[in-house]
Amino acid sequence: MTARQAGDSKAQAGTFTPGSDGYTQLVCTQTTYQNDSWGACPASKPLQYIEHTLKGTQLGQTKSATFAFDWTPPAGDVGSLVVYVAGNAANGDRTLGGDHIYTQKYTLTSAAQQPTPTITSSGVVNAASFQAAVSPGAWVTIQGTNLANSSRSWTGGDFSGNALPTGLDGVSVTINGKAAYVGYISPTQINAMAPADSAQGPVAVQVANNGMAGAAGTAQLQTAAPAFFLWSGKYAVATRSDYSLVAPANLFQGVTTTPAKPGDVIILWGTGFGATTPAVDPGVLPPSDQLAYVANTVTVTVAGVPATVVGAALAPGNAGLYQIAVQVPGSVADGDQPLMAEVSGMASPSNVFLSVQR
16 A cells, blocks of 8 residues: 555655554655665655565455554645555465455545634633633633534533533533533634632633634633623623513513512522532532522622622522522612622622612
């Protein structure tokens, strides 16, 4: 067997390495096809062949036989390649009678170059606040180009038991060198959950798309990074106990939304509120039949007025999604009021609002 460039039959394509079973050997020649030599091929004899050894004749072997060796393609794109093969099916009587020579050639074309995934500048952010701070178990949004070749969210088939997938369609993410859990992919955006990690400060975030890893982006990792998901980029996602939506009236066409009233108990939805009791590993779904409460005290203010926090926990059966139940203070005035949360000394962004109407 030998391999050549399609445009020049005297131009070697790649390199051969004999197998370890002793059935094959490397033969090197000049481009005039003379002066065979054995072993590694010198520059003066650039053409390479894989041939059988004496052992490799496999005398007595019937039907098919296998020859195993390695071929390493050229390092760069040299165009199409042709692999030439000649095989001798012999009867072992040491004459030409009854023997057959079979030849074949195969043309290999270069695969299209996989584009390198690229994270945009400041493209790694908290999925709720769109700010740089993230934390273990929090949802992270990564923005860029060539991040994936398809667009989809995870489905039940991507899980192994209750373990979250670390890749979708060949796309994976690492945060500080640890595998993140990939929930959504598209060519321009990935949503992933940050893995468990005790590190704090700037950490590298890297995306690999079908084996092609891009340059790393940076996230600010901290023990907690509380943030509420947003409606219309302004209002905290909030519901009542019956899951009716808390937001300014007519915020969404065809959907009923109602502002909160002072004294109402509402549920705020966010990510990045930190460790829980009992502890839930970021790599698994939280129990659907048991609440995992935020381990550290959560405080919430509406228009600067402390709100009573009724409870703070991971949403049962929902990875990385926290529900914070609060009672809206009775003294809060009507209108769009600033809403903030704090846990473990970390505060949520200040440009988030709750619509209040008596």
